[in-house]
Amino acid sequence: MDVQGLRCLVTGTASGIGDAVARRLIDDGAEVISLDRNKPSADVAQHVEVDLSDPASIDSALAQVDGTFDALANVAGIPGTAPADLVFKVNFLGMRHLTEASLERFNPGGSIVVVSSTAGFQWAQRLEALREVVATESFEEGAAWFAAHPQQGNAYNFSKEAATVYSMAMGGAVREMNELRINAVLPGPVETPILADFESSMGKETLDGVKAFLGRHAEPDDIARVIVFLASRDSRWVNGTTLIADGGISGAVLAGLVPAPEI
Ligand SMILES: NC(=O)c1ccc[n+]([C@@H]2O[C@H](COP(=O)([O-])OP(=O)(O)OC[C@H]3O[C@@H](n4cnc5c(N)ncnc54)[C@H](O)[C@@H]3O)[C@@H](O)[C@H]2O)c1
Numbered sequence: 678m679d680v681q682g683l684r685c686l687v688t689g690t691a692s693g694i695g696d697a698v699a700r701r702l703i704d705d706g707a708e709v710i711s712l713d714r715n716k717p718s719a720d721v722a723q724h725v726e727v728d729l730s731d732p733a734s735i736d737s738a739l740a741q742v743d744g745t746f747d748a749l750a751n752v753a754g755i756p757g758t759a760p761a762d763l764v765f766k767v768n769f770l771g772m773r774h775l776t777e778a779s780l781e782r783f784n785p786g787g788s789i790v791v792v793s794s795t796a797g798f799q800w801a802q803r804l805e806a807l808r809e810v811v812a813t814e815s816f817e818e819g820a821a822w823f824a825a826h827p828q829q830g831n832a833y834n835f836s837k838e839a840a841t842v843y844s845m846a847m848g849g850a851v852r853e854m855n856e857l858r859i860n861a862v863l864p865g866p867v868e869t870p871i872l873a874d875f876e877s878s879m880g881k882e883t884l885d886g887v888k889a890f891l892g893r894h895a896e897p898d899d900i901a902r903v904i905v906f907l908a909s910r911d912s913r914w915v916n917g918t919t920l921i922a923d924g925g926i927s928g929a930v931l932a933g934l935v936p937a938p939e940i
Contacts, residue, residue: 678701678705678902678905678906678909678911679909679910679911680702680705680706680707680748680905680908680909680910681705681706681707682706682707682708683702683707683708683747683748683908683909683910684707684708684710684744684745684746684747684748684784685702685707685708685709685710685746685747685748685749685750685908686710686712686742686746686748686749686750686779687699687702687709687710687711687712687721687749687750687752688711688712688713688727688729688750688751688752688753688772688775689713689751689752689753689754689792690709690711690712690713690717690719690721690724690752691711691713691714691715691716691717691718692715692869692870693867693869693870693871693897694752694792694864694867694869694897694900694901694904695713695717695750695752695753696717696718696719696897697896697897697898697900697901698750698752698901698904698905699711699717699719699721700719700901701898701901701902701905702905702908703719703720703721705905705909707748707908708722709721709722710722710723710724710725710742710746711723711724711725712724712725712727712729712738712753712775713726713727713753714726714727714728714729714753723742725738725741725742726738729753729766729767729771729772729775730763730766730767730771731766731771732770732771732774732815732816732817735771735774735775735778736778739775739778739779739782744782745782745783745784746779746782746783746784746787747783747784747786747787747788748787748788748789748790748908749775749776749779749783749787749788749789749790750790750792750904750908751772751775751776751789751790751791751792751840752792752904753767753771753772754767754768754792754794754836754871755767755768755871756833756871756874756875756878757831757832757833757834757874757875757878757879758874758877758878761832762820762823762824762832764832764833764836765819765820765823765832765835765836765839766816766820767836768833768836768837768839768840769810769819769836769839769840769843770816770819770820770823771816772791772840773816773819773843774815774816776789776791776859780851780854780855780857783855783857784855785855785856785857786856786857786858786910786913787855787857787858788857788858788859788860788907788908788909788912789844789851789857789858789859789860790859790860790861790862790904790907790908791840791841791843791844791859791860791861791862792840792861792862792864792900792904793837793840793841793844793861793862793863793919794833794834794837794840794863794864795863795864795865795921795923795926795927796831796833796834796837796875796879796940797834797835797836797837797838797839797840797841797863798863798927798930798937799834799838800838800841800842803828803835803838804842806826806828807838807839807842808842808846809822809826810822810823810826810839811839811842811843811846831878831879831940833878834940837863840861841861841863841919844859844860844861844917844918844919845861845917845918845919846917847859847917848860848916848917848918849917851916852916852917858907858912858913858915858916858917859916859917860907860912860915860916860917860918860919860920861918861919861920862900862903862904862907862919862920862922863919863920863921863922863923863927864895864900864903864922864923865887865891865894865895865921865922865923865924865926865927866884866887866888866894866895866923867894867895867896867897867899867900868894868895868896868897869897872884872894879938879940880939880940883938883939883940886938887926887938890926890929890935891924891925891926893924895922895923895924899922900922903920903922907920
């Protein structure tokens with residue numbers, strides 16, 4: 678993929694998909710600046726410790742990075758086994774705060790990638806609430822909205838629905854700003870440390886059913902390739918959209934061939 682010489686911020690680099698993204702970007706000639714609460718093992722140009730549940734930590738992490746960027750891959754996330762308010766902070770509010778705090782430092786044509794999830798596949802049914810929370814103007818306002826509007830079901834799913842709707846909604850605005858792009862990647866189950874938590878919060882039988890249908894779960898690099906494509910120059914006219922990378926399970930559900938999983 679054409680990422681030669683690009684300066685890329687990547688969150689979630691210490692594990693799983695983010696680690697695979699960092700390695701693939703570096704192999705393809707990009708410079709990676711890592712943002713994670715833990716240290717990555719990939720050979721990144723710079724690592725800055727950050728807690729994405731805390732906007733002050735995000736601001737301080739960005740202040741420790743010099744210069745401008747060409748891409749931001751928002752990969753870090755936590756599962757629905759964590760407390761709901763924390764899940765919403767890390768997976769949506771922190772991701773959005775980092776994205777918006779870095780916008781002015783992008784080079785023209787830069788790309789933002791948001792790792793959402795097929796677990797947020799019901800975003801259209803909750804669009805009214807999602808539009809409200811996406812329209813909140815700050816991390817704190819978003820957290821207050823979430824506390825005042827308890828959602829049914831798993832907070833993880835809601836956080837990913839918000840990430841998906843945010844990515845679609847922001848495409849036009851970031852293009853107008855500096856010809857930037859923003860897109861979401863929606864993975865199905867991936868073999869990473871988070872998967873055990875998903876088995877407990879979404880049901881092991883459900884995830885085993887998906888695995889049986891497809892023959893395997895994704896490997897981190899299956900998803901990293903998609904993220905790197907969206908970060909690269911190759912996807913220059915792809916903006917404000919979602920790219921499902923799940924081996925085909927969503928297509929089968931949408932076509933009515935298999936029932937939607939209860940997660
Ligand atoms: N693995 C899957 O099945 C799957 C499926 C769909 C979507 N996703 C999404 O992919 C992304 C990556 O997940 P993964 O599977 O690689 O999980 P992982 O647990 O292997 O990695 C998560 C990374 O996020 C970092 N992180 C977590 N909380 C943080 C915080 N508060 N501040 C800074 N960094 C923090 C962790 O240190 C870790 O490096 C997540 O957003 C997840 O929701 C994963």
